[in-house]
Amino acid sequence: MKARKEPRMPHLKISGLSKGFGRKQVLDGLDLEVQRGECLVVFGGSGSGKTTLLRHIAGLLTPDAGQVWIDGQPAGDSGAQQRDVAMAFQNFALYPHMSAFENIASPLRARRMDEAAIAQQVREVAALLRIGPVLGHSPRQLSNGQKQRTALARSLVHRPQMLLLDDPLRNVDAKIRFEMRIEFPKLFRAFGSTVLYVTQDYREALALGDRIGVLVDGRFQQIDSPAGVYHNPQSRAVARLFGDPPMNLLEVTPRRRPGPGGALEVPIGARALALPEPRADLAGRRCVLGVRPEDLLFGTDPRPGALPVTLEAAMPMNVRTVALLRTDDGVELLSSRPEDPALAAQRGHLRGFATLAPGRSMFFDPVSGARV
Numbered sequence: 001m002k003a004r005k006e007p008r009m010p011h012l013k014i015s016g017l018s019k020g021f022g023r024k025q026v027l028d029g030l031d032l033e034v035q036r037g038e039c040l041v042v043f044g045g046s047g048s049g050k051t052t053l054l055r056h057i058a059g060l061l062t063p064d065a066g067q068v069w070i071d072g073q074p075a076g077d078s079g080a081q082q083r084d085v086a087m088a089f090q091n092f093a094l095y096p097h098m099s100a101f102e103n104i105a106s107p108l109r110a111r112r113m114d115e116a117a118i119a120q121q122v123r124e125v126a127a128l129l130r131i132g133p134v135l136g137h138s139p140r141q142l143s144n145g146q147k148q149r150t151a152l153a154r155s156l157v158h159r160p161q162m163l164l165l166d167d168p169l170r171n172v173d174a175k176i177r178f179e180m181r182i183e184f185p186k187l188f189r190a191f192g193s194t195v196l197y198v199t200q201d202y203r204e205a206l207a208l209g210d211r212i213g214v215l216v217d218g219r220f221q222q223i224d225s226p227a228g229v230y231h232n233p234q235s236r237a238v239a240r241l242f243g244d245p246p247m248n249l250l251e252v253t254p255r256r257r258p259g260p261g262g263a264l265e266v267p268i269g270a271r272a273l274a275l276p277e278p279r280a281d282l283a284g285r286r287c288v289l290g291v292r293p294e295d296l297l298f299g300t301d302p303r304p305g306a307l308p309v310t311l312e313a314a315m316p317m318n319v320r321t322v323a324l325l326r327t328d329d330g331v332e333l334l335s336s337r338p339e340d341p342a343l344a345a346q347r348g349h350l351r352g353f354a355t356l357a358p359g360r361s362m363f364f365d366p367v368s369g370a371r372v
C-alpha cells in the first residue's frame with residue numbers, strides 16, 4: 001500500500017486576525033501561513049500594522065478576533081517565552097554597560113546555560129556575523145555596523161525556531177543596509193529559523209523574501225514570490241508599491257484598432273497607443289492601464305501603433321536611464337532603459353515614439369483597483 005503523503009503543517013498559521021486600537025481597525029481579518037525555514041517579508045507603508053502583527057505572533061498582544069497557531073498549537077496557550085520566538089526591534093538597543101560578548105550572551109544566561117556552552121554559542125554566532133574580534137568591546141566602542149551585528153547576534157544566539165525582525169535596517173546607513181541585505185539570506189539559512197521580516201522598503205522586500213506579504217488596510221492584498229508581486233501584481237495598490245520610478249498608471253478605455261485583425265489600442269488624448277496583447281475583453285471598458293517604465297519603450301523611429309511623444313528630460317538612475325516623456329496632449333510618461341549616456345546627455349526636446357513591450361501591460365478596475 002502506498003504511504004499517504006501528509007500535508008505539511010505550517011510553522012505559523014494565522015486566521016482571521018483582527019485588532020483595533022480605539023476606533024482604528026489596524027488588522028482586519030488577516031490570514032497567513034508560513035512554512036518552517038521560510039523567510040516571509042511583511043511589507044507595507046508606515047502605520048499599516050506590521051509591528052502590530054509581529055506583536056501578536058510574539059504573544060505580546062491579544063487579538064480582538066482570530067487566532068495565531070505555532071506548530072499547530074494555539075499561540076495563546078503559552079507565554080511568549082515558551083514559544084521559542086525571538087523578536088528584534090528597529091533600534092536594536094544594546095545594554096551600554098556590557099561588552100558585545102555579554103550582550104550576545106544575555107539570552108543564554110537568562111536560560112541558565114553553563115559557561116562553556118555560552119562561550120561556544122557566542123563565538124559561533126559572532127564568527128558568522130564577523131564580529132569575533134570586537135566581542136570584548138563595549139557598545140560605545142563599536143561602529144554602527146558592528147552594533148547592528150551585535151544586536152542581531154543577540155537575537156540569533158539561542159537559535160530561535162522563529163525570528164521576528166521589525167525593520168532591522170531602518171536606522172542604519174546605506175552601506176550597512178546593502179551589506180546586510182546580502183548577508184541576511186545566508187544567515188537565515190545557516191540558522192534554519194523561520195523568519196518574519198518587516199520592512200517599508202520594497203527593494204529590501206524583493207531581496208530578502210522567499211515570499212512577500214503586502215499589507216494594505218489591515219489585510220494581505222497579495223502574498224507571493226518577489227517575481228510574483230513585481231511582475232504579476234493582483235491590484236493597483238500592490239503595483240504602485242513596488243518599483244522606482246513608479247509604474248505609469250493611466251485611466252483608459254481600450255478600443256479596436258481600425259482595420260482587420262481585431263487588435264486593441266488605448267486612446268491617450270487625441271492619439272492612441274497600440275496594445276500588443278490580445279485583450280478583446282477590454283474593448284470599451286474603462287480601466288487603468290499600468291506599465292512599468294522599463295516596459296514603455298522610447299525610440300526615434302516611427303512605428304505603426306506608436307504614440308508620438310517628446311522627450312522632456314533624461315536622468316541617470318542607478319545603472320539605468322530614466323526618460324520623462326510627454327504626449328502632445330500633455331500626458332507625462334516615464335520610460336527607463338539600461339544606462340544610456342547618449343540619451344542622458346540629450347539637451348533640449350527630442351521627438352520620438354513610445355510603444356509597449358509585448359505581454360507587459362496590466363489593467364486594473366478603476367474603482368476596486370483589482371486586476372482585470
Ligand SMILES: Nc1ncnc2c1ncn2[C@@H]1O[C@H](COP(=O)(O)OP(=O)(O)OP(=O)(O)O)[C@@H](O)[C@H]1O
Nearest residue numbers: 021024026044045046047048049050051052053200
Ligand atoms: N498600543 C497602541 N495603542 C494605540 N494605537 C496603536 C498602538 N499600537 C499601534 N497603534 C496604531 O496602529 C497603527 C499600526 O501601527 P504599527 O506600529 O503596527 O504600524 P507599522 O506598519 O509597524 O508602522 P511603521 O512601519 O511606521 O513602524 C498605527 O496607526 C499606530 O498608531
